[in-house]
Structures are given as C-alpha cells and as structure tokens.
Amino acid sequence: MDTERSDIKTVPYYLIISFFTLATPVVLYSIRFLDDNRLTRWQWVFADVNAFRVFLLLIPVIIIAYGLSKVSFFDRNPVFLFLSSFIIAAIFWSEPEVIVDTSRYFTQAKHLELYGFKYFFNEWGGNILAWTDLPLIPFLYGIILKVFGEQRIYIQAFTTLLFSLSVVLTYLIGRTLWDEDTGFYAGLLMLGVPYLFVQIPFMMVDVPTMFFLTLSIFTFLMALEYGGAVWIISSAVAIFLVFFCKYSTWPMLSVLCIILLVYLRKDRRTPLLRSSVIALLAGLLISVVILLKFDFFLGQIKFLFSYQMPGLRRWGETFASTFLFQIHPFITAAALYSLYVAFRKRDLKYMIVSYLIFLVLLFQIRRIRYVIPLLPMLTLMASYGLRNIRAREVRKFAVFCIIGSALVLAVSVYLPFLQKYSTVNLREAGRYLDSLEVRDVEVFTLPQKRSFVNPAVAVPILDLFTDRKLLYNYEVNRKFGRPIPAKRLEKSSLRFTWLYRNPLYYRNGLKKGRTGAVVVISQKVGQPLPGYVRKRVRGYHLSRVFSTATGVFRYRTIVTVYERNRGAKQL
Secondary structure, three states: OOOHHHHHHHHHHHHHHHHHHHHHHHHHHHHHHHHOOOOOHHHHHHHOHHHHHHHHHHHHHHHHHHHOOOOOOOOOOHHHHHHHHHHHHHHHHHHOOOOOHHHHHHHHHHHHHHHHHHHHHEEEEEEEOOOOOHHHHHHHHHHHHHHHHHOOHHHHHHHHHHHHHHHHHHHHHHHHHHHHHHHHHHHHHHHHHHHHHHHOOOOOOOHHHHHHHHHHHHHHHHHHHHHOHHHHHHHHHHHHHOOOOOOOOHOOOOOHHHHHHHHHOOOOHHHHHHHHHHHHHHHHHHHHHHHHOOOHHHHHHHHHHHHHHHHHHHHOOOHHHHHHHHHHHHHHHHHHHHHHHHHHOOOOOOHHHHHHHHHHHOOOOHHHHHHHHHHHHHHHHHHHHHHOOOOOHHHHHHHHHHHHHHHHHOOOOOHHHOOOOOOOOHHHHHHHHHOOOOOOEEEEEEOOOOOOOOHHHHHHHHHOOOOOOEEEHHHHHHOOOOOOOOOHHHOOOOOHHHEEEEEHHOOOOOOOOOOOOOEEEEEOOOOOHHHHHHHHOOOOEEEEEEEOOOOOOOOEEEEEEEEEOOOOOOO
C-alpha cells in the first residue's frame, strides 16, 4: 500500500518533467536566432532537418527514461558510467575534423612521431610552431602516432577514454564531497551536453584538458582528505600536467585554493602541511620546464595579453547560446537552483564546484571551448540541485530525460550537419588515395575568396587521413593566394593559420618528376587552376572529385584527385 501511495504522489512530477522535456526544445527552436555558436548554431544545424521528426523522437525518450528510472542494478556503479559514456561517445567517431586548429596539433604531434622526443622538446616553439599552445597534449598525441601509427581512430579512442575517465572522476568528486548519489548523477549529466559529444572525437586539446583539470581537483581532494605519499605525489603530478595543457587552466587551478580554504575549517595544521608539500613538488616540476624555455613562455604570455584576451571579446558566444542551446537547459536550471539550496544549507563544500563557473561569469568568458574543461563542475552543481528531489526514481527519470534529449539532438541533428562539413572531403579523399597504387602525392591549395583561413592548413588534415606521402611546396602555393589586409588579419581568430610553416617532411621528395597522383584543394568545384598547376597535371586524368559542403561556411575544402596516366613516368 505504501508503495502504491508513493507512486501516486510521484505521478505529477513525472508529468511535469515529461511536459518540459517536450516543450523545452520547441521553445528553443522558436528562439534559435539567439544561438550564436560558431560550430553547431541551431539556425545552421536545423536548416535541412525536419524539426517535427526530431520532436517525435522525444516521445520514446520519455518512455525509455521512465523504464530506466525503475531499474536499479546500475545505480552508483562507476563501471556503468565508464562503459556507457565510452560507447555513446564512440557513435560520433564518424565526424570529420571540422576545426582548423587540428592541423596545428597534428603537425606538432607528427614532429615527435618522425624525429623523436629530443627533437620535440628542443624545437618546441622553434621549428615546431607552437602558437599559443602548451606541449602536453600534442606530446601525448605524438606518442600515440609513434606507437600505433597515423590512424585517427587511435586518437579518437584516446580522447574518448579521457572523456569517460572524466565522467568517473566527476562521480568520485561528488561522492567525496557529499554522497554517491550526487556523484553518480553528476557523472550521468555529463552525457547531457550535446555540444560535448561532437568535440570528443576531434584531435583538439579541450577534452583532454577537461580530464587533467578534473584529475587535479580529485587528487588534491584525496591528498587533503587522506594524506599519504601516493596521493600527495599524484596531486603534484596532476597539477604539473594540467599546467601544461592550456594557458587558460592556469587561473582555473586557483580552485585548489578554495578546496584548501574549505578544509582549513576542519583542521588548520594538517591540510596546510599537505598542500604545502604538494605546492612545493608541483612548483619544482613546473619550474624545471619553464626555466628550460623561459624566453619562449614569456613571449607567449605577452602575446596572450596583447592578442588572445582582447580577441575573446570579439570571438565570443553568448551565455544564452552556451547554457541553453549547447548544454541542456535542465542542467543549467538545476545548477542555478543549487545556488539557493547551498546558500540555505550554508554548505561551504559547494564553493569547490561552483567557483570555476563563477569565474566564467565574472570574467565574461564567452567561448564555449573554454567552458568545456569546467563541465564536470557544472554537472556537480546540477546534481547537487537535483538532490532536493527526494524520490530517487523521479530524480533518475529527470536525468535520463536530459540524457535522451541531448542524444536525440546530437545524433539526429548535430552529427548529420557535421558530416556535411566540407572537411569530410579530406577524409574521403585520404581514403581514396590509400586505395590507389601510388606512393607519393603532390598537393596544391587554391585561394579562398572571402575566407580568412590559410588554405595550406588543409594539408596536415588530409595527411591525417592517408598513409600516402604528401608533397607540398608552401612557397609555390602561396603565390596563388591573395594577400589578407594586415589590420584585419591582426584581429582574426584564424591568424595562426597564416603563420603556418611548411614542415620539412612535406618538402622532402619534391622534384620535377611525376608523382602517382596530384590533389587540388579548392573552395569550389571547377575553380580555375593557376598556370603552374595546369602544367603539373598534364599527363594526368581527373580521377575523383569530393565536393560535400554545408553551404554555411566560406572556408571549404573541395578535393579534386588527378591520377597519372598509364605510360607517364612516375616519380
């Protein structure tokens, strides 16, 4: 009888959550003009999608969420969190590399693959263009390329592994600060961010940075909570690693001071002693690397203050875009509600998870890629707010409605849109080149009208998708292009593409003889070939054209493959 009464009492909550699960995307779709995301803007992604069909998919989502809310075998199970997050994220491995920054990270990693560790460290910031990057993530990518070869799937498996570990670490942080339920639902809510799914497969640094930042928070908590040489050394190493992920993580590490302040309320002497040892060890490790490249790091920091920080105001996205369209709004609402709950309870531990989100708002960090490393803290806030739903089944129902809605959006809308992005042509062309009986391929890049992207950066992305040796003469190809006004380029977020220097491995082997194939990367199909390129393709026939494009972005990579005629001498 008590169970029946309980079920009757929870019915209104199920109905309310179901209603808002259906109504929220409809409202967001009607105001999608407010979304100004630079990659998956709702006005773009829904342009060729039947929104009503997407809406209908939410009905089975609600039914499945209700069924899962009645099942308890996976509750509080970190293995379930790891496996489910990995499997779901793997669905998105079919995406192409759509962000041009990939070319930078692949080039940096390939230097380690080809020339070894010593060359990588000696030439970082020299022959290896580092822009505003730090070396840890490209170093790890380089190891993967060196051990497993230039297969993108290994990079994707690695970034997905780090994502799934971040989910588990989120659970562990929540369990340490409060209880298993808070941690478990926070981990699950990491699957409620549709934008995050599309970022996981990319050869970028944001998802790995999220892992290392979350790891540094967890190990520091463990070191203060339990002490011991293992946790203290692990915390120091984690801080050292996150320090060399991205410059934006440097101010984020101030969250460790908040953790210390919270723990000092319990006992002043022990946390202070443990944190001092951690700071000393981490400081020594960091100082060694900084001193070896002091002038380089100093130059980068000066450049960040003069270029990157002012630029963030120009290149930013609104908070409405980030926290309503790209992150499920239920998560945002629960996080906001958690502020009231924590204030009412005077829970100082809540400061640990809310601090970094407070920094985002305080310093107006309006670029979602800078928010990605902080998502575990946001989901912990949201889970803390959901604790006030006393009925565990209703709480699970809400969480699974969030996850299901996010997956519907990511799989049925975001993924098809990104698969039409023109860089998919580089992937398909790379696979096609691997099917040809050729060894060397010469690449030409044609100018892009009204685009600020240097077309040369498409070459490393093509290289990621083919085992064939690519030959590319940057100086010759640069003559085809149009000069970009210096003042406009100076403030462009794509300025780094014009600092591209042709790596030595693309120049080695350039001769006057004929390669097995020639590839031309252009902005549109049938774009006129410069005279020099026309000469190079004499004796070749047009073999294949890859011309997929969304029609949204000015920068496009249309790939035309010319195959050597029979009888023509090969290089």
